[in-house]
Amino acid sequence: MPRKTDSLIRVMKNAVLVFVVGLVPVGTATAQTGVDYHQPLSQNSPPGKAAAWMNHLRQYDPTWLQPLSVEVAGGASVQVFSRANHPVGAVTTPALVAVNVGHVYRLRIGNMPGFPGTEIYPSVELLDRLHPPQGRENEFPIPIIISAEDVRTALSGQLVTRVIYLEQPQIAQELDPLHREIPQSVLPSDNSLKEADRLGRPMAIIRIGGRRPSAGSSVSFFGTGGGVELRQAVTKPIAAEPAVVQTKRAVIQFTQ
């Protein structure tokens, strides 16, 4: 009889364990349906961590290069670094750069007409990729847009973090969220990666700050070593207007 009781308790414990384990995928499914969930990563995670996690989960094809469209207000020269203190190449914006998914890259942006003599070193962390029709990859790059307001904020010593996401078509807004000139901003205490995940599929994290490489900077400052290929530009240049004026126009458009 005691043996039977012990075995019964054991079975019940196993049943409880199975039940608890079974709740895990339920939580994941709930997160996908819009219910609040825990996102362990955020914009404050160390650069490269989210990309490394995604690369580990998705096992991206290292031979696939995801095109990025680097656009700077008014045009600029762009140099791309990948775990080396010398650039892979230099292009002028709008530039089409193809890189590996799951890696971090460092850009050097200079020759900006609105900011003479200044350079910024934003980093691009690529989380996910697109799946366009074969042979038309360059027509659908992920936009890496750096506005004049971003440059101004970075030069003032602050850090601008943009999480680029692929919009969910069914919950799309009538205005283009990326080009409507009023970016969707969240408080620094909020998780912008989680917010981007709610609105769509996070594709890249851009960090624009005042950090500059020095002679003692390690190669990790320049990225994680993914492949880079410079391709021809296919996008139109965006207007070089002061950020303040853009904001005023955006307010007018938004209230309409």
Place this chain on the structure above:
Amino acid sequence: MSNLLKTLRLNCRLWLSGLCCCAAIAGCAATGGNAPDGVFAASTPEELQTEQTSSLETGVATCAQGEPFKPVAAFHREPSLTGQDVQPVQANYDVSESSAFRRRSSANAEHSRVRGKNSFESRTSDHIRPVSQSQPADKTGVATTAGFATTNTVVQTAGTARGTARGTATTFRAAEPRLPSAQPGGPPAASVTVAASPLAQAYPDEYIFDGGDRGHPVHYYGGTMGGLDTEDTVAEFKDHTGENHVRASNRVAVYAPRFGAVRTVTGVGIDVAVNKAAGATDISGLGKLHDQRGLDVHVRNSRVSGVGTRRSASGVETAQLAHLSKGSEVLAQNRKVEQGLESKSSSSPGTLERSQVYQLNLEILEPATSSIRTGFGQTASLSQATLTRATFRVQSTVGVEEKRGRKGCIHLTKEASSLTAKSGDVITFRIHFRNIGDHNVHDVRIIDNLTPRLKYVSGSGQVDLADGSGGGLSVLPNAEGSQTLEFTLDAPLKGAATGTITFQAKVL
């Protein structure tokens, strides 16, 4: 005295049951032993013909079915039994070549099992094939492609089989084999997605979809259309019996990814402000917030009381205070369960089941009512089956055949001028519609509920019909911030008639 009354009652019951048994035996003998329990049995072609007519007259809708049918003028449906009343569960009936009806619920086997207790259902379950119209058109493969026999060799073969069946003693043919949803060279079915890349289904967030029937299928409940989600494109029409039908088009996937950005600015000044706002240390110094924490503790206690039950059941008796915060997780799980229940309750199976039972009642009630003109007959019985069969024989001798032909049904095919687009591009959509039946369809409305990424270009919509008649277009805002286009045809669409709707939409 009471014992005497009880004995009398018992004797009466035995006598009545014996009488019923005799009647049952007589009924079986009259039907050739094939129709116990209220089965509508038939053994001659004339009987079969009238039985088929009776099934068509009981409000059963047939759409895009390749078999001609012969309504008998002596049977008329009640005006109240219109298609809208039984719309959630409509069924296509395909009569087999055998000498009795075949009934099989392909839409929901659960219904068959539940209704199998009814003698009507259980006995006739081998001879009529209803195809639920709530299914996508691809599941009624024969129905979808039957109207395009000129481009489909398989359908032509089915037509040959049909002719052979007509040549035999009975006018019924074997059920046509079900075909795949999209045959080479044939029109795309509703589930077919026309896309520039086969990965459209795997990565739908990179595409704009238009067409098909996304999410809950379009249905009627209480005379109101429901389930019309964004991206849906459906045709609503009535066949010549006045029954409502809804058919979805195929889907078109336009590769047009659009991006957004969530921006955060952090700096020295902002960090100070944020830390003060988010930090618990500074705020905890306020007395009011101390009170709030006390309230939180009360809330947790109430939650823990619910958790304690489970822990004692699992053998863990001691619930430590440190685990009190986990109470909210348990509550969150309960919340998930409630949502699951809500989604179940709002789903359509419940509605379908109720309506299907209602329609079953109609099917049972109507033959008895129209033939005997008496009120009984809602429950199948031996005597009812016998009487119904006899009445059908009489009707078969005086029945007047109408023009043969398939019920009218609209098939939609959607096309896009480009399968890739960027924001600002204008795409021209074309919707080809065709009545793949022989009878006219009435009150034709073709509805396109645009996705929020598409905006109708004003003045670009037009309807072209082969017979020269026209139609109207109304553009209505929908709940998602986009637009719903409703194309209405002015005249009934004749059998095999075709038309094209063209409109432009701007990609946002």
